[in-house]
Each structure stands twice: as C-alpha cells, then as structure tokens.
Amino acid sequence: GPKVLQIPSHQIIDMGQMVTLNCDPVSNHLYFYWYKQILGQQMEFLVNFYNGKVMEKSKLFKDQFSVERPDGSYFTLKIQPTALEDSAVYFCASSSPGGEAETLYFGSGTRLTVL
C-alpha cells in the first residue's frame, strides 16, 4: 500500500540544539501531519499542513516548532531550540481529500532523544 517514509528513524541531540525531522509523504497526497507519541502514551496531534500553510495546530506545537514543505521535497518538522520534553517519537502522516481517500497513512516514526 501507500508508504510514508521518515528519515532518520532515530536522532539523538543535545538540549538547545536544532533538529529537523524529514518526511517523504505519499506522492499524490495533499495534506500532511505531524503527531507526537511519548513512550507508552497515545498519539497526539501537533499540526496539519496544506497548500503551503499550517491549517491547524495544537497547544503542543510550541513556538520553537516549525513546518514546511519546499516544492517537491520533504515535509519537515524543525525544532529550534530543543528541550528535554521534546523527547518522543514523531510520526508524519499524509492524506488526500475526499471519501475513502481521507485515510491517513503514517510513517514509522522518528525517535528523538534530547539529552
């Protein structure tokens, strides 16, 4: 089936550094998402993105977070600067509008560890 790829699968950085998480969404999808999952807990919505703009964001999407998708490239989540509480697995997802196609397809996540 459709695949969303996330690079890297693991990232370890020091607190205060910048990190960029990369997502290669399903090729014909138009909506893009980031979710955050702290170990053992539920997935929580961060942000969705369409037509070059943030459509909706949650309170977890702090000012230090930003997303973008320059034409034809990865959909990225940047955290600058990072904090200890940013340690989590970040999942990217994509979807296309309309009926059954609104199924969200998730990547396998990037495990971020902030030391």
Next chain:
Amino acid sequence: GDQVEQSPSALSLHEGTDSALRCNFTTTMRSVQWFRQNSRGSLISLFYLASGTKENGRLKSAFDSKERRYSTLHIRDAQLEDSGTYFCAAEAGGGSGNKLIFGTGTLLSVKP
C-alpha cells in the same frame, strides 16, 4: 476538548479466541480509523470508516451510523501475529484537514 475513550486498556487472549475493542467518543465524529502499532513502533492502518461496517479477514470494524459516538473492532480467531497495540482515532470534522484524535490504545497479547 473532544475525547476518545478506548477500552480495554489491555487484553490477553488465547489463540483461536474472539474479542472486541471499543471506542466511545464524547461528541459526534465524522469518521474513525483503526490502527495497529507493532513492537517496532510502526503504525499500520486497519480500517477507515465514515459509517457502517468493514471486514478484512479476521478483523471487522463498525462505526455507529446513527449517533456516531462509538466504534468497535472485532478480532476473530486471534493469532499470535495479532499481538500489538491497537488505537482508534476519530475525526470530529468541521476543522481543517483530517485532524485525528487518538484513543489511549489497547495492548493486545495473544498467547499460544
């Protein structure tokens, strides 16, 4: 805010048995999606429902079409490979794009 209540939180089954997971929503939802997360953390989409029921092999899911406030996932003839954490996720609609609200998950363990 909108909440998704998932039960049970953990479930242990013997191979060959049947069971069901349930998600209740505190408000009317537009659609529901069920996922299985494996031990490596990968999230696999099982079903997307805007109404009614869907079946795929030993799995069957239903979304209450009247009040749209609960969904179930039935597992028939459980196998070892069904083990994992199952999440339901619902979309309230009226927002921008498909913002999913996840349940807290059901940790399923299938034993020989």
